Amino acid sequence: MWAFLFGFLALARAQGVAVSAQLSLEQNQLLPDERMRLTLSILNRSGEVLKLGTQGDWLTFTVLGDKNAQAPEVGTDHEYLAGETNVPAGMSASREFNLTPHFDFRQPGRYVVKATIKIPQWQQEIAVPPVAFDVVKGIRLENLPDIAMPVGVPLLTNQDGQAQVIRRYFLEKSDATAGSKLYVRLTDATGSQTARLVPIGPFFSYTQPIVKLDRYNDLHVLHQTGARVSTYCVIDTLGQILLRQTYQYTDTRPLLREDGDGGVVVTGGARVVLPSDLPPAQEPPPAPRANAASSLPASRK
Numbered sequence: 001m002w003a004f005l006f007g008f009l010a011l012a013r014a015q016g017v018a019v020s021a022q023l024s025l026e027q028n029q030l031l032p033d034e035r036m037r038l039t040l041s042i043l044n045r046s047g048e049v050l051k052l053g054t055q056g057d058w059l060t061f062t063v064l065g066d067k068n069a070q071a072p073e074v075g076t077d078h079e080y081l082a083g084e085t086n087v088p089a090g091m092s093a094s095r096e097f098n099l100t101p102h103f104d105f106r107q108p109g110r111y112v113v114k115a116t117i118k119i120p121q122w123q124q125e126i127a128v129p130p131v132a133f134d135v136v137k138g139i140r141l142e143n144l145p146d147i148a149m150p151v152g153v154p155l156l157t158n159q160d161g162q163a164q165v166i167r168r169y170f171l172e173k174s175d176a177t178a179g180s181k182l183y184v185r186l187t188d189a190t191g192s193q194t195a196r197l198v199p200i201g202p203f204f205s206y207t208q209p210i211v212k213l214d215r216y217n218d219l220h221v222l223h224q225t226g227a228r229v230s231t232y233c234v235i236d237t238l239g240q241i242l243l244r245q246t247y248q249y250t251d252t253r254p255l256l257r258e259d260g261d262g263g264v265v266v267t268g269g270a271r272v273v274l275p276s277d278l279p280p281a282q283e284p285p286p287a288p289r290a291n292a293a294s295s296l297p298a299s300r301k
Contacts, residue, residue: 019046022041023041023128025039028134029133029174032106032194034199044087044089047089052084052119056082058120061115074101114127114128114130116128136174138173139174141170141171141173147211151167151169152164153166153167171185180203182200198239200235218236220264228248230247231247246274247271249269254269
């Protein structure tokens with residue numbers, strides 16, 4: 001969806017059209033298959049309403065890699081570009097795009113994103129200044145036997161005679177200049193095809209995360225994010241983050257333990273309530289589901 005903004009954008013403008021645009025990235029370093037948060041912002045100084053999205057080819061993205069080789073598009077579905085909007089005179093609008101599912105830039109290297117906007121009402125095009133990003137190979141964390149085995153996906157109903165859907169979890173870290181981040185990579189049974197890459201937060205890389213699987217094959221990860229702070233996440237076999245909490249060291253260290261009924265809970269330390277909690281801490285906790293892990297919300301399935 002488009003978001004409207006006031007203000008000035010110091011951008012290049014198309015000749016004869018008082019409309020300007022820019023691209024910006026939330027982060028300029030990605031792991032292969034990581035979601036890209038690319039924002040297109042458009043400022044309308046034409047003095048009249050700017051009509052966008054009335055035609056399917058109103059916006060074109062190009063991704064260039066090594067030696068300006070064009071990254072191939074994945075599929076022909078351009079629904080992610082769909083959506084009409086009118087930008088009033090003197091205002092700007094912004095919209096976020098995720099190009100990761102639509103272009104093949106999974107090999108490590110330097111890439112550049114370019115965009116062209118067509119404005120049919122004036123028969124003009126705007127070449128948007130490009131932005132660059134790097135794809136870096138994640139560093140897989142080894143010696144985590146609790147998640148080494150393939151697991152079934154109970155959330156996907158299998159019909160009689162069909163093979164069970166199998167997934168594997170892997171933990172990876174990226175070492176960026178802004179600091180390390182920890183990811184969960186969810187793959188097929190072979191570990192070669194990524195189903196989803198889930199960032200779960202900053203990572204204090206001098207420590208080893210604690211991981212456990214519960215009876216539903218959900219992955220519980222407790223990892224250190226600072227000298228005395230740890231983040232606890234639960235990710236299901238579809239790659240959804242079910243729960244995220246923060247714990248602080250006290251006279252005891254936060255740890256994961258099995259509760260004897262197939263669930264996993266945090267023991268030790270003290271929970272710190274933060275706005276980033278999932279589910280949000282201000283909401284009353286839902287009623288627990290029978291036989292579910294005590295730390296998980298009942299709405300997980």
